[in-house]
Amino acid sequence: MTYDLLIKNGKTIDGEKLEIAISEGKIVKTAVSIAEDAKEIIDLNGAAFISAGWIDDHVHCFEKMTLYYDFPDEIGVKKGVTTVIDAGTTGAENIHEFYDLAVQARTNVYALANISKWGIVEQDELADLSKIKEDLVRKVLQELPDFVIGIKARMSKTVIGENGITPLEMAKKIQKDNNNLPLMVHIGSAPPELDEILANMSEGDILTHCFNGKPNGILDKNTGKIKDFAWAAFKKGVVFDIGHGTDSFNFEVAETAFKEGMLAETISTDIYIRNRENGPVYDLATTMEKLRVVGYEWADILKKVTAAPAEKFHLNSKGQLKEGFDGDLTIFTIEEGQKTLTDSNGFTREAKELITPVKTIVGGVVYDN
Ligand code: ZN
Ligand code: ZN
Numbered sequence: 001m002t003y004d005l006l007i008k009n010g011k012t013i014d015g016e017k018l019e020i021a022i023s024e025g026k027i028v029k030t031a032v033s034i035a036e037d038a039k040e041i042i043d044l045n046g047a048a049f050i051s052a053g054w055i056d057d058h059v060h061c062f063e064k065m066t067l068y069y070d071f072p073d074e075i076g077v078k079k080g081v082t083t084v085i086d087a088g089t090t091g092a093e094n095i096h097e098f099y100d101l102a103v104q105a106r107t108n109v110y111a112l113a114n115i116s117k118w119g120i121v122e123q124d125e126l127a128d129l130s131k132i133k134e135d136l137v138r139k140v141l142q143e144l145p146d147f148v149i150g151i152k153a154r155m156s157k158t159v160i161g162e163n164g165i166t167p168l169e170m171a172k173k174i175q176k177d178n179n180n181l182p183l184m185v186h187i188g189s190a191p192p193e194l195d196e197i198l199a200n201m202s203e204g205d206i207l208t209h210c211f212n213g214k215p216n217g218i219l220d221k222n223t224g225k226i227k228d229f230a231w232a233a234f235k236k237g238v239v240f241d242i243g244h245g246t247d248s249f250n251f252e253v254a255e256t257a258f259k260e261g262m263l264a265e266t267i268s269t270d271i272y273i274r275n276r277e278n279g280p281v282y283d284l285a286t287t288m289e290k291l292r293v294v295g296y297e298w299a300d301i302l303k304k305v306t307a308a309p310a311e312k313f314h315l316n317s318k319g320q321l322k323e324g325f326d327g328d329l330t331i332f333t334i335e336e337g338q339k340t341l342t343d344s345n346g347f348t349r350e351a352k353e354l355i356t357p358v359k360t361i362v363g364g365v366v367y368d369n
Contacts, residue, residue: 005364006038010050013299022327025363052306052321053082053328056284058208058243058268060089062098067120068272075271076107077367079283080357082328088114088152092136099147112152115171127161132170149313150181155197156188165192168200182313184208190216195229203237210240213250213345226260239312244287245270251343254294267304280342285355290341293349327364332357
């Protein structure tokens with residue numbers, strides 16, 4: 001047996017020795033030691049960790065847009081991320097154009113269709129309800145089933161105009177009529193009020209920007225506690241997703257939630273070119289370091305960028321280091337160091353543990369970081 005690719009002398013985040021063989025783009029063997037030969041061998045000499053390929057479930061990477069855009073590989077394989085999910089940059093009218101570019105990337109790219117048919121061409125895409133066309137959404141779900149894996153609704157003041165909770169009700173109907181597909185909801189300033197948004201969300205729905213520092217967020221600044229209705233949503237199974245972004249991650253909110261036992265289920269960046277180049281996002285690794293500073297364990301952080309997003313977005317062949325899964329791996333180091341991390345509101349924390357991707361492997365193809 002000669003494999004296409006063999007990773008020797010790696011280790012899991014728990015410190016166990018691990019070797020992995022990949023052939024024809026799939027993981028074909030994982031073991032403490034693999035003796036057979038391979039066309040390409042990477043020997044990590046016990047110096048680096050291996051995880052399933054990192055999945056960033058909230059990005060903006062359709063380069064033809066002007067408000068929020070980036071290039072998939074700049075936020076993907078170059079940053080240790082094997083899979084990105086574009087969160088509603090495009091809608092039914094322009095998602096095909098996005099797809100034609102996305103398939104050329106080395107990074108795996110998926111999309112959530114914005115329920116507004118042109119996506120985020122303008123900031124207020126849900127201010128005009130005539131842009132929400134269920135039949136058009138259904139059509140792209142049928143035309144691009146391996147690309148469009150869910151829908152997105154941005155439910156905050158600047159987006160919805162005078163429409164209140166109505167766009168979310170329409171999104172829920174589209175979801176219900178289409179096999180209960182994943183729905184991601186963005187939150188921000190009111191209206192709509194967060195308690196009304198959460199009351200309309202169900203188990204498995206993804207709440208992105210969960211730890212934003214705005215008054216319409218989950219933290220009651222008067223009591224210093226997480227609001228009761230946020231806890232109720234968390235307990236009913238609404239998926240809390242980081243979606244850091246330029247404006248939507250606050251250390252105090254994340255820390256208060258952590259102390260109360262409310263941890264995000266998925267860790268994502270909401271990255272696009274400006275918050276990548278100028279911060280405060282930079283990349284997924286930096287967002288992971290922020291959650292480490294908040295108190296999350298590394299093993300848990302890694303689960304939240306691999307198995308958890310794969311499960312929540314039904315990417316059934318991704319997110320795990322198991323035979324038969326896609327040959328997507330991230331090889332990385334964790335070292336002691338010193339780095340000042342800044343949240344979306346300019347508050348800082350000092351990181352003492354730094355995570356650095358060194359190789360990104362997509363379908364058995366190796367990219368150096
Ligand atoms: Zn958003
Ligand atoms: Zn976003």
